[in-house]
Amino acid sequence: xxxxxxxxxxxxxxxxxxxxxxxxxxxxxxxxxxxxxxxxxxxxxxxxxxxxxxxxxxxxxxxxxxxxxxxxxxxxxxxxxxxxxxxxxxxxxxxxxxxxxxxxxxxxxxxxxxxxxxxxxxxxxxxxxxxxxxxxxxxxxxxxxxxxxxxxxxxxxxxxxxxxxxxxxxxxxxxxxxxxxxxxxxxxxxxxxxxxxxxxxxxxxxxxxxxxxxxxxxxxxxxxxxxxxxxxxxxxxxxxxxxxxxxxxxxxxxxxxxxxxxxxxxxxxxxxxxxxxxxxxxxxxxxxxxxxxxxxxxxxxxxxxxxxxxxxxxxxxxxxxxxxxxxxxxxxxxxxxxxxxxxxxxxxxxxxxxxxxxxxxxxxxxxxxxxxxxxxxxxxxxxxxxxxxxxxxxxxxxxxxxxxxxxxxxxxxxxxxxxxxxxxxxxxxxxxxxxxxxxxxxxxxxxxxxxxxxxxxxxxxxxxxxxxxxxxxxxxxxxxxxxxxxxxxxxxxxxxxxxxxxxxxx
Amino acid sequence: xxxxxxxxxxxxxxxxxxxxxxxxxxxxxxxxxxxxxxxxxxxxxxxxxxxxxxxxxxxxxxxxxxxxxxxxxxxxxxxxxxxxxxxxxxxxxxxxxxxxxxxxxxxxxxxxxxxxxxxxxxxxxxxxxxxxxxxxxxxxxxxxxxxxxxxxxxxxxxxxxxxxxxxxxxxxxxxxxxxxxxxxxxxxxxxxxxxxxxxxxxxxxxxxxxxxxxxxxxxxxxxxxxxxxxxxxxxxxxxxxxxxxxxxxxxxxxxxxxxxxxxxxxxxxxxxxxxxxxxxxxxxxxxxxxxxxxxxxxxxxxxxxxxxxxxxxxxxxxxxxxxxxxxxxxxxxxxxxxxxxxxxxxxxxxxxxxxxxxxxxxxxxxxxxxxxxxxxxxxxxxxxxxxxxxxxxxxxxxxxxxxxxxxxxxxxxxxx
Numbered sequence: 066x067x068x069x070x071x072x073x074x075x076x077x078x079x080x081x082x083x084x085x086x087x088x089x090x091x092x093x094x095x096x097x098x099x100x101x102x103x104x105x106x107x108x109x110x111x112x113x114x115x116x117x118x119x120x121x122x123x124x125x126x127x128x129x130x131x132x133x134x135x136x137x138x139x140x141x142x143x144x145x146x147x148x149x150x151x152x153x154x155x156x157x158x159x160x161x162x163x164x165x166x167x168x169x170x171x172x173x174x175x176x177x178x179x180x181x182x183x184x185x186x187x188x189x190x191x192x193x194x195x196x197x198x199x200x201x202x203x204x205x206x207x208x209x210x211x212x213x214x215x216x217x218x219x220x221x222x223x224x225x226x227x228x229x230x231x232x233x234x235x236x237x238x239x240x241x242x243x244x245x246x247x248x249x250x251x252x253x254x255x256x257x258x259x260x261x262x263x264x265x266x267x268x269x270x271x272x273x274x275x276x277x278x279x280x281x282x283x284x285x286x287x288x289x290x291x292x293x294x295x296x297x298x299x300x301x302x303x304x305x306x307x308x309x310x311x312x313x314x315x316x317x318x319x320x321x322x323x324x325x326x327x328x329x330x331x332x333x334x335x336x337x338x339x340x341x342x343x344x345x346x347x348x349x350x351x352x353x354x355x356x357x358x359x360x361x362x363x364x365x366x367x368x369x370x371x372x373x374x375x376x377x378x379x380x381x382x383x384x385x386x387x388x389x390x391x392x393x394x395x396x397x398x399x400x401x402x403x404x405x406x407x408x409x410x411x412x413x414x415x416x417x418x419x420x421x422x423x424x425x426x427x428x429x430x431x432x433x434x435x436x437x438x439x440x441x442x443x444x445x446x447x448x449x450x451x452x453x454x455x456x457x458x459x460x461x462x463x464x465x466x467x468x469x470x471x472x473x474x475x476x477x478x479x480x481x482x483x484x485x486x487x488x489x490x491x492x493x494x495x496x497x498x499x500x501x502x503x504x505x506x507x508x509x510x511x512x513x514x515x516x517x518x519x520x521x522x523x524x525x526x527x528x529x530x531x532x533x534x535x536x537x538x539x540x541x542x543x544x545x546x547x548x549x550x551x552x553x554x555x556x557x558x559x560x561x562x563x564x565x566x567x568x569x570x571x
Numbered sequence: 572x573x574x575x576x577x578x579x580x581x582x583x584x585x586x587x588x589x590x591x592x593x594x595x596x597x598x599x600x601x602x603x604x605x606x607x608x609x610x611x612x613x614x615x616x617x618x619x620x621x622x623x624x625x626x627x628x629x630x631x632x633x634x635x636x637x638x639x640x641x642x643x644x645x646x647x648x649x650x651x652x653x654x655x656x657x658x659x660x661x662x663x664x665x666x667x668x669x670x671x672x673x674x675x676x677x678x679x680x681x682x683x684x685x686x687x688x689x690x691x692x693x694x695x696x697x698x699x700x701x702x703x704x705x706x707x708x709x710x711x712x713x714x715x716x717x718x719x720x721x722x723x724x725x726x727x728x729x730x731x732x733x734x735x736x737x738x739x740x741x742x743x744x745x746x747x748x749x750x751x752x753x754x755x756x757x758x759x760x761x762x763x764x765x766x767x768x769x770x771x772x773x774x775x776x777x778x779x780x781x782x783x784x785x786x787x788x789x790x791x792x793x794x795x796x797x798x799x800x801x802x803x804x805x806x807x808x809x810x811x812x813x814x815x816x817x818x819x820x821x822x823x824x825x826x827x828x829x830x831x832x833x834x835x836x837x838x839x840x841x842x843x844x845x846x847x848x849x850x851x852x853x854x855x856x857x858x859x860x861x862x863x864x865x866x867x868x869x870x871x872x873x874x875x876x877x878x879x880x881x882x883x884x885x886x887x888x889x890x891x892x893x894x895x896x897x898x899x900x901x902x903x904x905x906x907x908x909x910x911x912x913x914x915x916x917x918x919x920x921x922x923x924x925x926x927x928x929x930x931x932x933x934x935x936x937x938x939x940x941x942x943x944x945x946x947x948x949x950x951x952x953x954x955x956x957x958x959x960x961x962x963x964x965x966x967x968x969x970x971x972x973x974x975x976x977x978x979x980x981x982x983x984x985x986x987x
Contacts, residue, residue: 171968172964172970175812176964187649190642190646193639193640193641209643212614212838213615215818216819267622
């Protein structure tokens with residue numbers, strides 16, 4: 066409060082303008098930042114959505130291309146093995162021999178089977194065949210047959226291999242999962258009425274067939290049969306099990322397609338004997354990369370927002386500083402009485418009202434209203450220029466009287482008001498007010514408007530106190546004015562203190 | 572000026588935060604992917620565990636991709652011949668002991684593993700063991716285990732006929748009489764039959780069939796002894812013709828005994844043991860009071876070699892070391908190829924209680940028999956063994972005489 070009651074009459078205005086400018090700067094900064102952040106969010110959202118679309122399209126295309134490549138690899142691999150098997154038809158002895166003729170010479174049979182065996186071994190020499198043999202209808206075998214196959218088929222070897230032939234056109238067929246054993250994949254081809262060629266390879270060989278480039282490790286490659294049994298999977302544990310329902314339902318009836326939804330990205334192509342090559346990945350994993358991209362977009366957006374915020378602060382400072390001085394000067398001029406250098410009526414009223422409003426218990430003030438005695442005569446006889454000088458001198462006298470602890474304003478043509486803080490230690494406030502009024506009257510008592518000392522410049526004073534006489538500016542001012550009226554009617558050049566008895570009636 | 576500096580700094584901060592840079596350097600560097608090839612022969616079990624071992628090796632060394640080529644023994648040698656001749660052999664190969672002499676008589680046919688000794692745990696092998704793979708001071712191959720033909724007897728069947736485990740050749744013929752064609756006292760493949768009749772002929776003649784340098788000591792008469800003995804075994808139903816030997820029938824109790832490699836113990840007889848038959852590894856049949864090991868041979872079961880043409884010798888050596896000495900491979904392979912010579916692998920098997928089963932019993936019997944003669948690298952010539960079988964069949968079916976076939980074989984073996 067004491068600061069605000071300082072004698073520098075511009076301080077209040079400066080402080081008030083400073084507060085207003087700070088508020089304005091803050092509002093500008095926040096507003097600009099909000100707009101920038103909103104713009105960045107909108108742009109980021111658009112980028113998010115675009116990234117999502119592009120990524121889904123790209124990954125779907127890539128998965129579809131991979132799937133086609135896997136299907137072609139598989140077809141090519143199976144065709145190569147079939148072609149090797151077909152070579153048994155190059156030697157008549159191989160495809161026409163029947164080991165079931167009991168009347169045949171045993172020695173001849175042994176030699177013939179030796180020859181056939183040699184031929185079969187020479188045919189399969191460069192491939193990783195597990196079996197490459199001819200099985201005759203009496204379950205006798207010639208050529209390369211593994212113990213695993215022997216044990217698996219036992220005495221049903223001819224019958225069950227014959228049952229695997231399911232293509233009428235070529236009299237052959239592929240089979241996997243015999244007796245739930247998915248370790249080998251068999252190819253069977255009939256070579257005569259009593260014999261079938263049996264070849265097989267380990268399912269693990271398909272790892273080379275389905276080997277795909279790095280970067281798409283998250284994609285699971287599977288080969289399934291027509292009953293959705295998993296013949297091969299890049300996840301070993303799945304081999305031999307049923308294709309999981311979520312995927313099976315999505316590709317049901319599909320021959321060649323790519324599907325992407327919220328849960329899965331799946332490409333499927335049929336190959337061989339109603340087998341399907343399926344490449345799939347959970348969409349969540351596929352979009353993980355998108356989330357990574359989004360993370361970086363968010364980081365960029367935050368960084369940009371931060372930069373926008375800082376830039377805004379810098380710019381607002383650069384703009385506000387030159388404006389601030391001009392605004393302060395204009396505001397000061399608008400709030401002061403230029404003739405006397407005191408607050409004008411509006412500013413004075415604002416300051417005093419605010420002081421009263423912000424006062425706390427124990428704060429006490431007194432308001433003095435001064436009216437120049439016979440000022441009209443000075444104006445009329447000595448001219449308005451002299452009158453203005455008198456008013457300016459009044460301002461000087463008042464400033465000298467109250468270097469600190471007072472607000473002083475010109476509240477009318479020849480009317481001034483002073484708001485004084487009453488020290489808290491004083492118990493008799495009326496004595497303080499009387500003393501101030503008397504001193505003020507004395508200050509004007511030897512003042513003259515002219516050098517001949519014809520026109521004396523004295524003042525009449527009315528005083529009222531806060532909070533004892535009034536609790537608002539208007540009441541305080543009105544009560545002080547009533548006391549002034551009493552002084553005027555008492556012969557002027559005197560002062561009156563407001564009390565309940567002072568009516569102020571003219 | 573200060574404000575401008577601040578602005579520049581801020582922009583740089585944003586670029587730094589967003590990872591933007593004026594440098595167009597690659598974002599990621601990838602190690603060179605190396606492809607190795609590995610070839611082996613064997614049965615289903617060996618294929619399966621070797622493929623699994625390769626997977627584990629690839630996990631251990633993600634920048635090495637191992638391409639596998641495998642088949643059964645029949646056909647592997649022919650494939651190897653083709654590949655070796657065409658310089659397209661695998662980087663790492665399972666080879667037969669005899670092939671060192673065949674492909675690398677001066678030591679230059681395979682990569683000298685001493686050059687990559689720092690990548691192979693050679694300390695797991697003693698000098699004697701490594702000497703099987705040394706040719707002209709170059710380490711061409713490392714043996715996996717020692718192997719020998721072993722005599723496995725289905726004691727349950729012998730007992731059921733009131734017979735004790737045969738000790739002499741005559742016991743075999745006596746057993747055949749008692750079994751009366753219901754079961755065979757013994758059965759075997761063509762190669763095992765060759766070892767069987769050579770052992771008989773060596774015991775009878777007191778001569779060694781072949782020296783290490785391929786010199787054949789047998790005379791025409793000794794070859795005649797071999798042919799006659801084979802035909803007698805067939806005619807008196809001691810064993811079925813080798814063409815009709817069917818491993819499935821071991822489990823079904825059709826054979827009361829088998830001659831097979833030590834390393835085949837589990838593969839051949841586990842099914843029969845599961846079916847309740849008791850198997851023992853018996854002494855070799857003898858005559859005239861000779862010791863059990865007379866006429867019988869030991870050799871490195873199989874060996875790993877590296878191609879002389881490999882462009883990745885270091886990585887090939889790493890794979891070879893993994894296959895020979897790693898816990899992972901010891902766990903998967905166990906005693907399938909016999910009892911490993913690698914001390915690291917053997918210690919692992921010992922600690923994990925895996926030194927057991929038919930192979931281990933056969934290994935103990937091999938040690939009981941003392942130091943068996945080392946097999947000549949030229950002994951196991953499949954073509955020659957095939958010729959012997961053909962000659963025997965010709966005699967067996969009265970197409971040729973034993974004299975003419977013995978002469979034929981003698982000429983064949985002694986031809987320079």
